[in-house]
Amino acid sequence: MRAIQTIKYGELKDSIAINEVSKPSILSEDVLIEVKAAAINPIDKSIVLGNLQSLLPLPLPSTLAYDVSGVVVEKGTSVNTFEVGDLVYSRVPQEQMGTLAEYVAVKSNAVSKKPGNLSFEEAASIPLAGLTALQTLEYSGIKENDKVLIHAGSGGVGSLAIQYAKVKGAYVYTTTSTDNVSWVKELGADRVIDYKTEDYKSIVKDADIVFDTLGQHYTSEAFEVIKLGGIVVSIAGVLDEETAKMFGVPDYNLPEELTKLIRTKEARYKYVFMHPNGAHLNEIKLLVEDERIKPIIDKIYSFADSIDAFMHLDSGRAKGKVVINLS
Template sequence: MKALQLTQYGAIDKSIAFAEIAVPQPKSNQVLIKVHSAAINPIDYHLIEGSVKQVIKLDFPTTLGLDLSGTVTKVGTGVTNFAEGDEVYTRVPSESPGTFAEYIAVDSNVVAKKPHNIGFEASSSIPLVGLTTVQALAQAQIKSGDKILIHAGSGGVGSFAIQYAKTKGAYVYTTTSTKNVDWVKKLGADRVIDYTKENYLEIVKDADIVYDTLGDKYTEDAFQVIKQGGKVISIVGKIDDQTAKEFGLNSFIRFLLALKRRKITKLSRKKKAYYRMVIMQPNAQQLNEISTLVEKEAIKPVIDKVFSFDQAKEALLYQKSGRAKGKIILKVL
């Protein structure tokens, strides 16, 4: 089968190549999935460039890709919840990527049936951004009436998060640039802030939650716009100690991380705020909950561009440009 593999860490155009490899055989707890579509995510180029190699160690060559939708073609002997022909979607574990391939064997406990009202391409756009947001906003204990600022509302994460926060009854502020303002408004955001013309720090006051998808100064400035006792949930900011413990990091590394986030700790104490850096985990139950929201049309996937499998490098470079409007999809089948 054809697979897009990482052959070494480095630039996108120098470090990946298509290879012909054997179709994997599912273990007893796995399903073999014929991949129809796979979404591209920023983590894909981070893996290629080696910028997360301290946390996610890969052997070479490794088939890339974390999101997929496709059809089950074989089930392991111990799998009872899936059958051949099931149309499914998943975000596979970071340490075992491989959705940029014609087939992948995946542990059945991270797989869910895809929403029945949307196609494969749209389904593959959801797992990573959807699970990240469900897990981040669960940390924030989002509830009806909360005021939330979601940064980068036109990105893959932001375009899902706006719709998800609205299903929770929140009042949504979001930031984007002029070209995206109109369509982001249509996702349900109550106040779209055009960052090229307006300063969100002057507009958002006493927010209950900031969902930080940009990091650095945006993480620090989040403490200016939350209310006393508010919550800052980042997916790109400095790692907090609870997340570090959950990832099994040793006490020396946790000490170094604490030094790195001194400013966040100080800002957070001043505001009596709750700060977490969420690193998403595969989760089939949460995918099932997302399917229900998609089937009710409370959440609609936002697709920017669909690339053919052969155009994978272009798709990855486009993702890296940081200008995607929703999700970028690789059509594998």
């Protein structure tokens, strides 16, 4: 079968190729999915660039990507939650990475039926970003009337996080650039801050939660806008100590500056690393079918144009998700 693989670590255009590989075989708890659509995420690009070699070592070449929607064509002997012919979506577990291929084997507990009102492309755009939005906001303890700042509301994660925070009844601030303000507002954000013309730090005060999707100086700035006792949940900043331990990083300490900010604000800081979860995807499926969450797709590429898709993602300007069609 054909697969998009990283053949070496380095520049995207030189390091990705379409290769012929063998069709995966399944274990007893797996389903085999005929891939109809896959989506790519910043982590896929970081893998190719070699930025994650120490945290996620991979044999090369490796088939890329984690997000998939398609049809179950085979199931393992212990799988009783899916049947051949089911239309499904998934963020596949790390060890089964490789959705940019004609088939992918996936542990059934990482799979859900796909939302019935979505195309394969729309469904494939959701899993990794949707699970990140749900798991990060749930970790934060989000509840009705909380004030939440979600950075990068036009991104893959941000566009779904805004909608999930609204489902939870929160008041949502989000940041984006001028071109994206109107469609991000339509996702339900209460106050869309145009970072080109406005300073979010003078608008957001006493937030209960900051969802940091940007890292760098945005992580420390979050402590300027949260209330005393608030929480900063980050998916792009520095690791917290517990998460560092989970990744096997020895003797890790939070940067001193961050420790001081946490103490001053009597706050909490957590780096959330999303995990595959079929039950969470099923929760998202129900919200999508109730039209409380909708996917945002920037562009759909053909399989042959996958390298262009990676280059577009690498621009950092994607409006929602970048999807690859395999049907």
